[in-house]
Amino acid sequence: MNFTKKNFTLDHIRQELVRLEDSIIFALIERSQFQKNDIIYKCGGINIKEFDGSFLEYFLHELECAHAKVRRYTSPDETPFTTNLPDSVLPPIQFPKLLVPNNVNINDQLMKIYINEIVPKITDEGDDGNHGSAATKDCHVLQLLSRRIHFGKFVAEAKFNDPLLQPKYIELIRNKDKCGINDLLTNLAVEEKLLRRLRRKAAIFGAEIDGDGIPTLKEEDNKIPLDVVCDMYEKYVIPLTKVVEVEYLLERLKYYPSFVPEF
């Protein structure tokens, strides 16, 4: 996470989010090469010694333990899915204080949507036995989507610091007017441009390429259906990011005017 006083702007945050789109599309394509493998999502579907949950939950927790040991979740742009994570083996580092203290974490909601709405659209039905590979790719998509969605905290903080809009935000937050905050946060032109861009990116990165390295240019050959990525953003990623933004702003006022982002 690299913000400085100079680049903690909406423009820079948006650049980060645009780059993250590529990573998310790559990760979805990687997951899509395996079948749905439903059993990995079912509690007790695969019998795991002394663990009560799904295979994906077990594996994600083990991965998050490895990441926690190297300090991943002390970074303000990382949000774990599981709890009871070990301490870091590294000395703590001081991140710039860009956000107010908050516990906004909607990963549970994201997990449900991912399993029920996204996996079925990018995979073929069936079980190809590649449970470990599928779960590995799932964890990767989930970590990226979580980062994308919780980046809403930075978006919200940057928008709140706009001197022209701050009085309006303060009023809406005081009234706990979630819809009003949501409307004020929304920039339809940005969203429409994003959706157009995503469809094109999905076509380019997901292109089926023949043995000579030439894209087949047939939409039905694309590694993931072309509409999946923009539908996923439109229906889930953008709305969930705004849930994070609104939740964050509701906590923001407690620290007003004492908190200003520090670098």
Added chain:
Amino acid sequence: MNFTKKNFTLDHIRQELVRLEDSIIFALIERSQFQKNDIIYKCGGINIKEFDGSFLEYFLHELECAHAKVRRYTSPDETPFTTNLPDSVLPPIQFPKLLVPNNVNINDQLMKIYINEIVPKITDEGDDGNHGSAATKDCHVLQLLSRRIHFGKFVAEAKFNDPLLQPKYIELIRNKDKCGINDLLTNLAVEEKLLRRLRRKAAIFGAEIDGDGIPTLKEEDNKIPLDVVCDMYEKYVIPLTKVVEVEYLLERLKYYPSFVPEF
């Protein structure tokens, strides 16, 4: 790993390797967004409680522990970099016996080449502080390259089972003629086609895409230099795969004629 009697053919193995190229290119692009962050590769570069090695080694071992618990390294197409891995928490599964028992593992060699030859070519010099992110992407590239290279065992087994060539292989193996085996394994036409294809894939998947979703089509904008992927394959991936093939074949004869691949 999905081989059946019907698809354990050179053609099918090559299809797997062609798909793996996409994953490797995606992973290299993902690593390239962070600076070199040299400190993560140096023994003791980052101080880790009770661990004597580099940050990457520490993190890779922790990740491999998580993967070992879900049985990754019992699969014949997966080869760990680190040792002292925990047992799996899952019941063992019976993989088809496609390979003779062997301990061919050249991951140490791969690791050195990756750090010294590949990372410098895909990253910018410098330290951007994203040590955890860079190491995460490194592990991903390493796991994919390791899988690619050790797939040489399947390639070698399939080639050895060609009834026209088997007598020749047996003679060369008896004479421990590594160069002769290497020559017999080599198919220059396939290699040249592969290198051409890789350059094109690197151009497509690494394309810089503007805010509207249109590729800039400028080579210098590509997320990784266009020659890096084919150079890496030509200088390291193909030769290391052949090292694996030759090493595997040297162990193969002990089990001849008793072993035939079983599905």
